[in-house]
Every structure is written in structure tokens, then in C-alpha cells.
Amino acid sequence: MLNNPIRATAVATLVASALTAAAFAPAVAEAPGSLISVQAEPAGWHGLSRGSSVEYWMTDSAGVQRPASGAMFLPEGDAPVGGWPILAYDHGTSGSGPGCGGQADPESAPFQQQRGGEDRLLKRFVDQGFAVVAPDYLGLGRFDTGPHPYLEVRSEATATIDLVRAARAANHDLSRTWSVLGVSQGGHAALSAAHVQAEYAPELDFRGVAAIDPASDxxxxxxxxxxxxxxxxxxxxxxxxxxxxxxxxxxxxxxxxxxxxxxxxxxxxxxxxxxxxxxxxxxxxxxxxxxxxxxxxxxxxxxxxxxxYMMLPTSGYDAPILLSMNVADMVVPSPLHAALVAQFAANGVDQQVVLGNGQHGSVSPEQLATIDGFLARVNAAPTQR
The missing domain is CATH 1.20.80 (Acyl-CoA Binding Protein)
Structure with a gap:
């Protein structure tokens, strides 16, 4: 469940600016996915040249509109015909309080010593032509909305999907086509988003989900x-x-x-x-x-x-799933991974599994190549504005 796509290690100390980054919610809520603000960030933010912080409205599990924050990264050059396909990136466990998400304000994030590994993963997909969006999740970003509902399926999903909507409102070069990738808690979030996207955001064109060592069971x-x-x-x-x-x-x-x-x-x-x-x-x-x-x-x-509150559905998905799992995982032990795979199989879910021998959240070159191929395959059809 740790927030690191390469190695699960001890975390760095949260800097004081994490708390000052928290803000009160704007006075009037708007529709889910509506922009509160978008701010272009300097070159080098998250190690990328075209990054922006995004504040937006999302829906919590009670149906209440809440402010949230995240990040958006664009490829270099002009958008292709149809716009850039979107890849949502869901991060792993980072805590419960404001400033802990590390996406809208990466300098205030825990795991600062491991920031480079996550940023390299983001850059990998931007370089492949994806517009990447990364939510902080409810309560972990710039707004003090109370404790983050850790591993709550509904708010993880809506934080992700509503950021996709907000990013498209912020930049019309983003297409309707999107997919999602997550690590650990983020894998749990990505699968949650994949399960509800058809009813929650039917205006979007969802293609598939890749989950790396997802929390489950x-x-x-x-x-x-x-x-x-x-x-x-x-x-x-x-x-x-x-x-x-x-x-x-x-x-x-x-x-x-x-x-x-x-x-x-x-x-x-x-x-x-x-x-x-x-x-x-x-x-x-x-x-x-x-x-x-x-x-x-x-x-x-x-x-x-x-x-x-937290159980992943094991049926009812309408797009392909890739599960990248490590048999030596000690955070989400392999019996839990095996149970998820077995439940998906029993329910006829369209899944592909790639195994590794690394620590929790790690991705070998072979696993990365499989993820690349999966995303290329599910996004092979033309993107749609």
C-alpha cells in the first residue's frame, strides 16, 4: 500500500509547508469535475516540462460536492487529431491529512526521497503521448476537508474521474478517451474507478485499467x-x-x-x-x-x-484489466493477490496477469513492457474528443 512504484521503503519527514498548503473550500460548490483553478507550473515540476496543478470539485461517497486537487501533465508538441488520450495515475498510501497526496504540491509530499521513481513513471507515459492526470484524493491535497477516507472505493473513484473531467475543462486538447493506472492503494483506486465509470461518467470513453499490487480483500x-x-x-x-x-x-x-x-x-x-x-x-x-x-x-x-466502505467489486467491469503483481509482496501478501485473480476469473472478468518477484509496488522491465503493451492495445482505436 506504500506510495512508491519502485521500492517500498521508509518515508521522508513531511515538510512544514504541507500544512500551509491546505486551504478552505470555496464558498459555492459546482458540478463534479468543474474547475476551481488551474495553474501552469515551472519546467521541472515533477521532473516534467508541461505540468499544471489543478483544483476541482469532486463528489464524496455521500454525494456531497467537495474540493480536491491534483496534477496534469501534457506531452510536448501539438495534440494529435482527436486530442491526447488521458491516463489517470493513482498513487499509493501516503497518509490521511492535507498535503499528503504529493501531486498538486510535490515538494510537501511524504516519500520525498522516493519522489523520483514515481516521477519517472509519470514521464514514461507522457513520453508515450498520454496526457497524465494524478489526483491527490479527497483530503490529501490542498483542501482541509477532514481525514482522508483511506481505501474507500467510492471517493477514490470519484476523485480520479472528476479530475479527468476537470483536466478536459482546463485544456480542450484532451480527448474523451481515458484509461487508469494505479499502484497499491492506487491500484485499489484505479479498479474502483474502472468499476463505476460507466454509470458515473458515461460521457467519457473508458478503455482499461492497469493495477500494480492493488490493495484488496x-x-x-x-x-x-x-x-x-x-x-x-x-x-x-x-x-x-x-x-x-x-x-x-x-x-x-x-x-x-x-x-x-x-x-x-x-x-x-x-x-x-x-x-x-x-x-x-x-x-x-x-x-x-x-x-x-x-x-x-x-x-x-x-x-x-x-x-x-472498501471492498473491491469482482464483477461488473466493462473494460480490460491488467494486474501486475509481485509474488514476494509482503504489504499485500500474495494470497490476497491470488484471491483477487481467482474472484475475477470466477466472474468472467476480462483480466490479464503479469507476475514479478520484486517488493511491493515494484515493476520489473518485463512488467513495464507488459503495461506499455496493454495501454497501447486498449488505446489502439482512435481517440474521441
Missing amino acids: VEKILPFVSPTTPMVPGLSSATTSFIVSILAGLRATDPALDIDSYLTPRGKEIVDAAGSQCLDEIFASTKGVTSADLLARPLAPLRDPLAA
Whole structure:
């Protein structure tokens, strides 16, 4: 679930400007996908020459219009006939607070030491002729809209699709044709967007989704977590940080669930703080924290709410899917990857799978070549304005 397409490593410290980047929402909401602002950024922003930060309106899971931010990158030269096809890029886990997304304001992002790997991936697709758009997601960008609903399928999807709409409003050289690629949490987001795009944005021409080590089936495991659940040595801080992030997002999304009743006093302090923190800070706050430190009672009663909040659909897709998965993944373990593939297969989903032996979120040259070929194939038909 880590925000790094090359290697899952420790994160850099969030700079103070991350908090000052947060802004209050504009007074009047407009239709989803409407522009709030677009700002051309200097050459070299994200390592690219034609980048812009974008602020726009999106729809949250309750149907409320919320402000969000992201980035847009254009190829060099003139747009082709029909316009540049769009590739949405969904990033991996980066935290729960303003300034943590790292797309509209990359200098304030966690994982700053690993920024180059993600930017090289973005450049790869811009150089192939895609207009690339990259959402921060709800709550992770320039607007302080409350804790990011981490791994919530609906808001991940709408943040992505509404940025595609906003980018087209900002630049008429972008076509209706689009596809989406995501890493880890971003793979979860990309699949979520692929599932709802037909009903949410029928005016667009969706072609396919590539997901690299997507988070999946976590909602089936969490109900078994209780105060007596042992943490896996070496993974306890990461595991706890993901649980904390999910609980912070679920609590903000559905206050009626009374998430605080599942938490110890110390657990409530950690979850409270996580709502405004980036992942490095959440890691630090959960170091050495056990399930007994965090939880007052088992999470089993949250089985259905967790499924509604974060479960990836395993049927109902109308465009091809590429899954790039690493069998040595220790963040989203290979049994979870295998379960997703099996569920797609059982439901007749049009999927292609490419395997690697790297760490979570890594992509080998062979995997990259497969992703390139997949995107070229699904975008082979003429683009449409």
C-alpha cells in the first residue's frame, strides 16, 4: 500500500509547508469535475516540462460536492487529431491529512526521497503521448476537508474521474478517451474507478485499467482483528498504521458506527492524530503499538460496514484489466493477490496477469513492457474528443 512504484521503503519527514498548503473550500460548490483553478507550473515540476496543478470539485461517497486537487501533465508538441488520450495515475498510501497526496504540491509530499521513481513513471507515459492526470484524493491535497477516507472505493473513484473531467475543462486538447493506472492503494483506486465509470461518467470513453499490487480483500481480514491479535514481527508498525488509517477514514465517513467504542484511550489518541498526519508520522505514532494498546474490543461487528466502505467489486467491469503483481509482496501478501485473480476469473472478468518477484509496488522491465503493451492495445482505436 506504500506510495512508491519502485521500492517500498521508509518515508521522508513531511515538510512544514504541507500544512500551509491546505486551504478552505470555496464558498459555492459546482458540478463534479468543474474547475476551481488551474495553474501552469515551472519546467521541472515533477521532473516534467508541461505540468499544471489543478483544483476541482469532486463528489464524496455521500454525494456531497467537495474540493480536491491534483496534477496534469501534457506531452510536448501539438495534440494529435482527436486530442491526447488521458491516463489517470493513482498513487499509493501516503497518509490521511492535507498535503499528503504529493501531486498538486510535490515538494510537501511524504516519500520525498522516493519522489523520483514515481516521477519517472509519470514521464514514461507522457513520453508515450498520454496526457497524465494524478489526483491527490479527497483530503490529501490542498483542501482541509477532514481525514482522508483511506481505501474507500467510492471517493477514490470519484476523485480520479472528476479530475479527468476537470483536466478536459482546463485544456480542450484532451480527448474523451481515458484509461487508469494505479499502484497499491492506487491500484485499489484505479479498479474502483474502472468499476463505476460507466454509470458515473458515461460521457467519457473508458478503455482499461492497469493495477500494480492493488490493495484488496483487506476487509475480509480486519473483522478478525481484536485486542488479543498478535502483530507479525517486523510488520507491526506498518500493519497498525494501515488499520489506524482505515479506522480514521471510516469514522469520518460514518460517525454512526461509533468507532471510538472500539478504541482504547490510547487508540483514540492515535486515530485522532492520524486524521491530520502523513504516513511517516502515522508510522512513528504506531511504532511498538500492539492490538491491545489500540483496540478495546474486536472489530468483528464492523464486517459489513468495512465491506461497504472498501471492498473491491469482482464483477461488473466493462473494460480490460491488467494486474501486475509481485509474488514476494509482503504489504499485500500474495494470497490476497491470488484471491483477487481467482474472484475475477470466477466472474468472467476480462483480466490479464503479469507476475514479478520484486517488493511491493515494484515493476520489473518485463512488467513495464507488459503495461506499455496493454495501454497501447486498449488505446489502439482512435481517440474521441
